[in-house]
Amino acid sequence: MAGLLDSIYYKDLQYSKSVYGDRAFYSLRSVSRNRLDLEIPGTGIFLSLNPDASDTVISSFPITVEYEWPILVYVISIYNQIPIFENTFKAVIPIANQPSEYN
Known part of the structure; x- marks a missing residue:
């Protein structure tokens, strides 16, 4: 598995998150170091998979x-109004991978 992931990269990362962290959008292009080609058996013709422009x-x-x-x-909003939830909320934020400003 590690050998497979060593040859995969990314480019064109774009993302946006809302102020509260309730909405997010991520976009990127997964890139292989070499072009991925498949040969049509016996023809010598290759099909390139998603060649980069x-x-x-x-x-x-x-x-x-x-x-x-x-x-x-x-x-x-509940967390900001009721301090008793502070420890529970701080435990949930890292699990949900939310922005650190709510920790």
């Missing part, structure tokens, strides 16, 4: 992730 010796695959968790807005 700017660099023809690599293959790149677009990846986009978007999420919206409206419950986080309520959790944060």
Whole structure:
């Protein structure tokens, strides 16, 4: 598995997160060091998988992730109003991978 991941890179990372961390958008291109080609058996013809437009010796695959968790807005507002939730909330934030300004 480690050998497979050693040859995978990324480029064009773009992301945005809302102020409360309840919404986020991530976009990037996963890039292989060498272009991925498949030969059609017996023909000598190769099919290139997602050749990159700017660099023809690599293959790149677009990846986009978007999420919206409206419950986080309520959790944060409850946390700000009731101090008893402070320890629980501080334990949940790292698990949910939210911004550190709420810790």
